[in-house]
Amino acid sequence: MPLRYLLKQILMPPGILLLLLLLGFLLRRRRPRLAVGCFVVGFAGFWLLSLPLTVEWGARLLEREPALAPSEWAQLAQRADAIVIIGAGRERGDPSWGSDQPGLMARERLRYAARLAKASGLPLLTSGGLHYGTPPSEAQLMADSLAEDYGLKVRWREERSRTTWENAEFSAPILREAGIRRIVLVTQAQHMPRAVWSFERNGLEVLPAPVGFIGVDNARPFAGLLPEAKAFWQSNQLLNEALGLLGYWVFYR
Structure with a gap:
């Protein structure tokens, strides 16, 4: 259980995104292009997952029933x-x-x-x-x-x-x-x-x-394009469900 918990925290946001930002910082002199790529992906990941609009669209793909x-x-x-x-x-x-x-x-x-x-x-x-x-x-x-x-x-x-x-x-x-x-x-x-x-x-x-449906109109100002901490947490839940559904289909079918 501790190993499973550790791996999940590292490989799921925000862990994986923080690792990308850290790599970007560490590689900034030796591999500047790779460093920029890591930073852009890490920053973009944080931004996209923090948008209520991302939550709304993502939830609609999973909330089928x-x-x-x-x-x-x-x-x-x-x-x-x-x-x-x-x-x-x-x-x-x-x-x-x-x-x-x-x-x-x-x-x-x-x-x-x-x-x-x-x-x-x-x-x-x-x-x-x-x-x-x-x-x-x-x-x-x-x-x-x-x-x-x-x-x-x-x-x-x-x-x-x-x-x-x-x-x-x-x-x-x-x-x-x-x-x-x-x-x-x-x-x-x-x-x-x-x-x-x-x-x-x-x-x-x-x-x-x-x-607990969240794939509904987010009703936020600016169409849900401003980052929110709650949206980041919800996006993480959605990503966990998407990966979990795929993993179950592979391991338990």
Whole structure:
């Protein structure tokens, strides 16, 4: 896990872009043309990934599944047997709560899943393992939040997974043992293609319930052509999903 974490931080933005800028500085005397190329690519990468317009266009390529209409929520029990919520990290030791809490994207998923569960009456499964080996699991944190914040009891917890593929791989046996083959899958819209692919490869019929769409009109001044820190973070998430989808297709097909 530490090696995987290290490689990801180096090879994904901003790590790879900082390396290019560093190379540009180190090579400025010995290889000036190469140094200029490294600097231009590094700077351009930072600029492009920081644009809300880049986020908008990039997200539209990944957010393929349409949102469920509110009028469909009550009928979900006719199309599926359970709701599965994929974990999305956690916030460590939040002093306001006196304990770890689900991450921001996880909370967005939980709120949406709670609405779907209350409308449909479907049982819930939370999926997510330990965060860098430290308990409690993401599945437990989400289950606690659903109980305390929304008054919903989670029926199953999958607490071993570290990746989206493992979310599916370890959740599928739990669901099959309960006689469940059809699920409503709740995760971020940009994450949904990889998540659906993983759960279907593990033998489940998936009804996507995406949340957190960002491929919408950015509504920023100057058409979203001014850099923003939030846009850089979102672009990194989109790039991670695109590479992850490609990698899953190569390694898990």
